[in-house]
Amino acid sequence: MVDFIEKNGKGLNLTWEVRNGIVKHSKGYRDILPEDSKELPATLEGQAVRVADIIAYLNHDMDDALRAGMIRESDLPKHLREVVGDRPSMRVDTMVRDLITETLRLDDGRLHLSPMMQEVIKDLRSFLYNKVYRNERVHNEFEKAQKIINELYSFFLEHEFSDNTEHPFVERPPVRGDKARKQLxxxxxxxxxxxxxxxxxxxxxxIFMPKPWSVL
Structure with a gap:
């Protein structure tokens, strides 16, 4: 995306620091702030973005799940509510304050969360994986999304855009050779x-859904 897609294939003229921050940005089950500095963004800005994104998506996903009725506030384990609070603003505030306090306390040129807060965030992440991300309702939507992506992929292997607004897609000319097929x-x-x-x-x-006929 950064090197070959943006700006019509020219890529973006990004600094090494920004590119490093993109590469070392992490979600999923990986450590939030690994002890090994090689796994962290090299700059404090990159580290801040990494942690801020994790804090934001965990709390936003929890809020979305609450609004959707997938979980209740009382479903959140008691020890998590006792540490980070039982309201969205309290949870974010507690995590951010811990980040600031622990970073200033250690003062070693990198960001830190207290061991307790790291465990709390891991537990919260596990809670969301078990109750939300792997929920059958969510999984069903993932399957629908996968079907859409697969069908778009198959379609664009065989079609390309045309200049005709009434018929915006045309069949691709035959692609010959392994290199050309891999490139496509x-x-x-x-x-x-x-x-x-x-x-x-x-x-x-x-592409795939029938269009209603207008009746004059």
Missing amino acids: HRQVCDFIAGMTDRYALGIYRH
Whole structure:
């Protein structure tokens, strides 16, 4: 995306520090702030973005799950509520204050969370994985999304955009040779990877869903 897709294939003119921050940005089950500095962004700004994103998505995902009725506030384990609070603003505030306090206390040129807060965030992340991310309702939506992506991939392997607004897609000319096929595969994957959710759904509807006839 950074090197070959943006700006019509020219890539973005980013500094080493920004590129390093992108590479070392992490979600999932990996450590929030690993002890090994080689696994962290080299700059404090990159580390701050990494931690801020984890704090933000955990709390936002919990809020979304609460609003959707997938979980209740009381479902959150008691020890987590006792440490970070039982309101969204309290949870964010507690985590951010811990980050600031622990970083200033150690003062060694990198960001830190207290061991207790690291465990709390890991437990909160595990709670969301078990109760939300792996919830059957969410999993069903993942399967729908996977179907959309697979069908878009198959379609764009065989079609490309045209200049005709009434017929915006035309069949691709035959692709010969392993190198050309691999290049096409990469181009289609990159194109789909760059889609927003809304764009992917919109283009899927345009390609695959029947359009209603207007009645005069």
